[in-house]
Amino acid sequence: MxxxxxxxxxxxxxxxxxxxxxxxxxDNAATSQKPQVVIDSIVNYYSTINSNIHRGVHTLSQKATDAYEEARIKIQKHFNAKNSYEIILTAGTTHSINIVATGFTSLLNKGDEIIVSALEHHSNIVPWQMLCERTGAILKVIPMNLDGELVMSEYDNLLSNKTKLVFVNHVSNALGTINPIEEIIEKAHKVGAAVLIDGAQSCPHLKPDVQALDVDFYVASAHKLCGPTGVGMLYGKEAWLNKLPPYQGGGEMIKQVTFEKTTYADLPHKFEAGTPNICGGIAFGTALDYMNSIxxxxxxxxxxxxxxxxxxxxxxxxxxxxxxxxxxxxxxxxxxxxxxxxxxxxxxxxxxxxxxxxxxxxxxxxxxxxxxxxxxxxxxxxxxxxxxxxxxxxxxxxxxxxxx
CATH class of the missing domain: 3.90.1150.10 (Aspartate Aminotransferase, domain 1)
Known part of the structure; x- marks a missing residue:
């Protein structure tokens, strides 16, 4: 109760x-409001431990790093990821999707097929259209019916050995429809396709278990979960994250840099170039604690x-x-x-x-x-x-x- x-x-x-x-x-589907504990978390970070993370030996840097990585573990446990390094902290759902879409540029060939649904937010349409333009892949769409549900028999017809990727939202932001993602994932895997689920609208209402779903990628935004704007997460299976190239180059995501060659850091840092939204990541963890307490x-x-x-x-x-x-x-x-x-x-x-x-x-x-x-x-x-x-x-x- x-x-x-x-x-x-x-x-x-x-x-x-x-x-x-x-x-x-x-207007909660656009963004949720923030409880005082989340607001306090942001104020506390800037008031008491503001420092850059992962790079400093001084006390504040170590405190900030610990708080940030503790938040990553909270996110891992909330979504039941196998490993904390399978959680990439991002700027939000759109950023997370673009990391995957850009990464697949080198993995797709002309004539490969990718599938989206008619119920998608623009953030789960436009990046894949851009991917098709770069690679020559073909975008196909699962149609919807008048009730706002996906026509799953047509999904069956779209799937083939040419299908490499399937992208579907867990919940429609416009209609509230909960899609049958378990069935979508299982059928995609049978033809060897990877699946990304956009969880931006589901996570405020449901608690996805990424291992039980056997999903390859799952993305979400903190601001829909009573957390701050400008931070989100990309869950990816370790094998897939290792296959994808880095999304951005810069500090933090490297192992060694010379002018002749750069080698990349291990997960999750390979995808986390630059100084992140540190207080946002910490407050994301606080928001999940709050919602789980309810x-x-x-x-x-x-x-x-x-x-x-x-x-x-x-x-x-x-x-x-x-x-x-x-x-x-x-x-x-x-x-x-x-x-x-x-x-x-x-x-x-x-x-x-x-x-x-x-x-x-x-x-x-x-x-x-x-x-x-x-x-x-x-x-x-x-x-x-x-x-x-x-x-x-x-x-x-x-x-x-x-x-x-």
Missing amino acids: IDIDKVRADFPILKETINGKPLVYF GFDNIAAYEHELLEYATKKLLEIEDLKIYGTSKNKTAVISFNIGNIHPYDIGSIIDKLGIAVRTGHHCAQPIMDFYKIPGTVRASFSFYNTFEEIDIFISALKKAKMMLR
Whole structure:
């Protein structure tokens, strides 16, 4: 069970007012809010141990290094990676995907095939298109149906001995659909393809086990997990990370440098050139500690109740249409009301203190599939309440009356 009053007290921003109204924050799929312990972690780093890591013999450098590497181990344990060096700390999900996409440039040949899904965020489309342009590989797409689910029979038809890579998000950021990644991974491996799963939207709601999934690469961002922006992680199986070349050259990622030849450092440092976001990495670990103290089973159960309640209330509004009606989804609802543009709705309810996302949500192919310019997206977190949903519904009705 979640003690909602206690949880909400952990988040200072939830006490803010917007346009004179109490903040109702329903844009959690874009970024989560931060508990005080995460904010304190950042302040504590800069106040007490600010120093560069891995390079200094002095006390502050050693303290900072220890804190940073302890965070890596927290991330390893959270995702159940076999080794801590299989966790690469990055600038976020997009950076993580680009590391893999760039690395495969030397591993693909013209005519090889890679597969993405119709439900992807642009961050899990554009890097692979760029990879195809560099290598001559062919990009294929698993189609979706009107419920916002992948058509798995078509995935079966796309797979062949030419398939080298499969890239699918665990959860759609635009629709909330939870994809059947276990099946996707198993079938890809049967034809010898590697799989990358974009976990940016799943990790706030679920607790992936990368070993149980047998996934080759899994990526996530801290800021969706109550952590800071500008930091994330790339999990990769050790064998695959050793095959990929470094993404960037510079300090930290080297073993030895001469003007004739450079040799690269062992994992994970091979992929971590330059001074990292040290306080961000440390705070990432703090955020995972916090969410695990709440409990992901508790989070999932409570957010499902919020989703069911909000869905029922929204469908009572005449002319409201929900996009993404998969039975297996997280606490995200995308919708439109009649012919009203989603931007207009978002602008009006913002005046009432309610934060939602409007537009195509960096998933323009999904909107093209539904032949709409975008949606209003309400995305819930474990610190939201049923009372906030009631306020939201009332605001939507006011906006509809003003715009009809």
